[in-house]
Amino acid sequence: MLPLLINNLKNGEVTELSDCSQNWDYLDVEDAAEALIALGENGHSGEIYNLARGDNKTLREYVVVAEEKFAKQGGLVRYGERINPFISLRPSVAKLKEHTGWSPKIDFLELVK
Secondary structure (H helix, E strand, O other): OHHHHHHHHHOOOEEEEOOOOOEEOOOOHHHHHHHHHHHHHHOOOOOOOOOOOOOOEEHHHHHHHHHHHHHHHOOEEEEOOOOOOOOOOOOOOHHHHHHHOOOOOOOHHHHOO
Protein backbone atom coordinates (compact mmCIF):
# COMPACT_ATOMS: atom_id res chain seq x y z
CA MET A 1 0.00 0.00 0.00
CA LEU A 2 2.76 2.48 0.86
CA PRO A 3 4.57 2.20 -2.50
CA LEU A 4 1.24 2.75 -4.31
CA LEU A 5 0.44 5.75 -2.09
CA ILE A 6 3.85 7.34 -2.69
CA ASN A 7 3.60 6.71 -6.43
CA ASN A 8 0.12 8.28 -6.53
CA LEU A 9 1.28 11.30 -4.54
CA LYS A 10 4.25 11.80 -6.86
CA ASN A 11 2.02 11.53 -9.95
CA GLY A 12 -0.62 13.96 -8.68
CA GLU A 13 -3.24 11.24 -8.26
CA VAL A 14 -5.91 10.76 -5.61
CA THR A 15 -5.57 7.83 -3.20
CA GLU A 16 -8.71 6.64 -1.44
CA LEU A 17 -8.02 5.09 1.97
CA SER A 18 -9.88 4.01 5.07
CA ASP A 19 -9.66 6.20 8.17
CA CYS A 20 -6.20 4.60 8.66
CA SER A 21 -6.72 4.05 12.39
CA GLN A 22 -5.40 0.48 12.38
CA ASN A 23 -1.94 -0.22 13.77
CA TRP A 24 0.86 -0.96 11.38
CA ASP A 25 4.39 -2.12 11.94
CA TYR A 26 6.56 -1.10 8.97
CA LEU A 27 9.56 -3.34 8.36
CA ASP A 28 11.93 -2.42 5.57
CA VAL A 29 12.86 -5.29 3.23
CA GLU A 30 16.55 -4.98 4.14
CA ASP A 31 15.73 -5.33 7.83
CA ALA A 32 13.44 -8.28 7.04
CA ALA A 33 16.25 -10.01 5.16
CA GLU A 34 18.65 -9.44 8.07
CA ALA A 35 16.06 -10.83 10.51
CA LEU A 36 15.66 -13.99 8.40
CA ILE A 37 19.42 -14.46 8.27
CA ALA A 38 19.62 -13.99 12.05
CA LEU A 39 16.85 -16.55 12.52
CA GLY A 40 18.64 -19.01 10.25
CA GLU A 41 21.81 -18.62 12.29
CA ASN A 42 20.43 -18.29 15.83
CA GLY A 43 16.70 -19.04 15.87
CA HIS A 44 15.49 -21.88 18.05
CA SER A 45 14.06 -24.93 16.31
CA GLY A 46 10.29 -25.27 16.76
CA GLU A 47 9.79 -21.65 17.83
CA ILE A 48 7.41 -19.27 16.07
CA TYR A 49 8.69 -15.74 15.54
CA ASN A 50 6.95 -12.55 14.51
CA LEU A 51 8.78 -10.80 11.70
CA ALA A 52 8.18 -7.10 12.31
CA ARG A 53 9.92 -3.94 13.47
CA GLY A 54 8.28 -3.94 16.89
CA ASP A 55 7.35 -0.27 16.64
CA ASN A 56 3.58 0.00 16.20
CA LYS A 57 2.12 3.21 14.82
CA THR A 58 -1.23 3.97 13.26
CA LEU A 59 -1.34 3.63 9.50
CA ARG A 60 -2.32 7.30 9.40
CA GLU A 61 1.05 8.28 10.89
CA TYR A 62 2.81 6.63 7.93
CA VAL A 63 0.42 8.20 5.42
CA VAL A 64 0.91 11.69 6.89
CA VAL A 65 4.69 11.40 6.58
CA ALA A 66 4.33 10.34 2.94
CA GLU A 67 1.89 13.21 2.31
CA GLU A 68 4.27 15.75 3.83
CA LYS A 69 7.08 14.58 1.56
CA PHE A 70 5.29 13.86 -1.72
CA ALA A 71 1.90 15.65 -1.83
CA LYS A 72 3.66 18.85 -2.91
CA GLN A 73 3.74 17.20 -6.32
CA GLY A 74 -0.06 17.38 -6.54
CA GLY A 75 -1.26 14.11 -5.04
CA LEU A 76 -4.14 13.91 -2.63
CA VAL A 77 -5.24 11.43 0.04
CA ARG A 78 -8.92 11.04 0.85
CA TYR A 79 -9.65 9.35 4.14
CA GLY A 80 -12.79 7.28 4.38
CA GLU A 81 -14.49 5.27 7.09
CA ARG A 82 -13.10 2.71 9.46
CA ILE A 83 -12.60 -0.64 7.74
CA ASN A 84 -14.85 -3.54 8.59
CA PRO A 85 -13.75 -5.99 9.81
CA PHE A 86 -11.25 -3.90 11.71
CA ILE A 87 -7.90 -5.65 12.07
CA SER A 88 -5.11 -3.98 13.98
CA LEU A 89 -2.03 -6.03 14.84
CA ARG A 90 0.66 -5.34 17.40
CA PRO A 91 3.31 -7.99 16.84
CA SER A 92 5.93 -8.52 19.50
CA VAL A 93 9.49 -9.09 18.34
CA ALA A 94 10.91 -9.57 21.84
CA LYS A 95 11.62 -13.28 21.26
CA LEU A 96 13.21 -12.58 17.86
CA LYS A 97 15.52 -9.99 19.40
CA GLU A 98 16.30 -12.11 22.47
CA HIS A 99 17.13 -15.27 20.53
CA THR A 100 19.08 -13.68 17.68
CA GLY A 101 20.35 -10.28 18.82
CA TRP A 102 18.71 -8.77 15.72
CA SER A 103 17.27 -5.28 15.72
CA PRO A 104 15.90 -3.21 12.83
CA LYS A 105 17.91 -0.31 11.46
CA ILE A 106 15.64 1.41 8.91
CA ASP A 107 12.67 3.49 10.12
CA PHE A 108 10.04 4.45 7.52
CA LEU A 109 9.28 7.72 9.25
CA GLU A 110 12.92 8.76 8.79
CA LEU A 111 13.35 7.03 5.43
CA VAL A 112 10.94 9.29 3.54
CA LYS A 113 11.75 12.59 5.29
